[in-house]
Amino acid sequence: MQSRPERTFFFIPPVRRAAGGVAVLWRMARFLREAGRDARVVLREAGDWRPDDAAQSVPEEDFLAVEPTERDAWVVPEGWVNALAPGLKGGARCLVYVQNWAYLFSGLPQGVDWRSLPVTFLAVSAPVAWFIRQSLGVDAPILRPGIDPELFRAPDEKPGELTVAYMPRKNKALADEIMAVAEARGRFKARFEPIAGLDQAGVARVLRGSHAFLATGFPEGCPLPPLEAMASGAVPCGFAGLGGWDYMRQAAPDRHRPDCPLEERPWGGNGFYVADNDVLGAALALEEALELHRAGGEALARVREACAATARAYSLEVQRRSVLDFWDRLG
Numbered sequence: 001m002q003s004r005p006e007r008t009f010f011f012i013p014p015v016r017r018a019a020g021g022v023a024v025l026w027r028m029a030r031f032l033r034e035a036g037r038d039a040r041v042v043l044r045e046a047g048d049w050r051p052d053d054a055a056q057s058v059p060e061e062d063f064l065a066v067e068p069t070e071r072d073a074w075v076v077p078e079g080w081v082n083a084l085a086p087g088l089k090g091g092a093r094c095l096v097y098v099q100n101w102a103y104l105f106s107g108l109p110q111g112v113d114w115r116s117l118p119v120t121f122l123a124v125s126a127p128v129a130w131f132i133r134q135s136l137g138v139d140a141p142i143l144r145p146g147i148d149p150e151l152f153r154a155p156d157e158k159p160g161e162l163t164v165a166y167m168p169r170k171n172k173a174l175a176d177e178i179m180a181v182a183e184a185r186g187r188f189k190a191r192f193e194p195i196a197g198l199d200q201a202g203v204a205r206v207l208r209g210s211h212a213f214l215a216t217g218f219p220e221g222c223p224l225p226p227l228e229a230m231a232s233g234a235v236p237c238g239f240a241g242l243g244g245w246d247y248m249r250q251a252a253p254d255r256h257r258p259d260c261p262l263e264e265r266p267w268g269g270n271g272f273y274v275a276d277n278d279v280l281g282a283a284l285a286l287e288e289a290l291e292l293h294r295a296g297g298e299a300l301a302r303v304r305e306a307c308a309a310t311a312r313a314y315s316l317e318v319q320r321r322s323v324l325d326f327w328d329r330l331g
Helices: 020-034 081-090 126-136 172-185 200-208 224-231 279-295 297-312 316-330
Strands: 007-012 038-043 060-062 073-077 093-098 119-123 163-166 191-194 212-215 235-239 272-274
Touching: 007 020, 020 038, 020 073, 020 316, 073 081, 081 093, 119 126, 163 172, 172 212, 172 279, 200 224, 212 224, 212 279, 224 235, 224 297, 235 279, 235 297, 272 279, 279 297
Parallel strands: 007 038, 007 073, 038 060, 073 093, 093 119, 163 191, 163 212, 212 235, 235 272
Antiparallel strands: none
8 A cells, every 4th residue: 555645746737817727726735735734836837827825825846846756646637648747757646637528638649548657537526537437447536626605605685687697718609699699589688797807706796796607618527607606696507518517406307418427416406507509508598597586486495595505515625625535545
């Protein structure tokens, strides 16, 4: 049995703006440090984006200078195969954290098979683990991300004007088309509120003031914005991106079901979801979410409670326990 890693290095992909997957890596490193583990992040460029609390939480290493050894763990997100090089060279325990199934094979050099590399896969969600198993025949432990329940919380009351939050950076052309279809049908007069260029507090403020969240992202590994919307009392509708089916469950009968198996969950229907790229379906799902708020009553209360229960299951504390438990099992 291998001993517990002396140090854990998290390779951080070079990004210039806030990115959910990168923030998750920083947070995992912080959880380990707070538990007394030696965890560090590895950066390729000094000017890369960092979370607000990065400087006070996790030490940084230079990718070109760091030298992991066989006593260490080296964590790299999928799609950055070349970043495994220092870990492989030093004989470290190499972990590939697959945060989006769609990038598992991107960046893989021609002629290289994942199964020929001495790496262990981790999956960000059950659908991603299923994808890894189906494509590589490898079982991957699941380490789910989390959201901040103190920041993302539902207000006592929503504003009178029906408001739909959405993220333009997630397939903007499709989002525009969905909104155009909804406006052309004319069943609801709603204000569409873009979430762009905001810090986490700004995102939370928009979601608290929204009745629905139009999810237009795909592919996805375990999308956090719909979870943040659920915690904020905004009913999600739209696309799951495959990874969203880790927690998304239909609030309406006879709706789309994915190919991946759906685990039993203690909550009920928490939104209205359609096949990725189904523009008309997403517009109709949006109407269903807005109709819930217009009608009110027991149906709305039931879906909002399912949303709240889902969000609670993906809290930062749940994520922290999951990370620490996994690293305890490493050695």
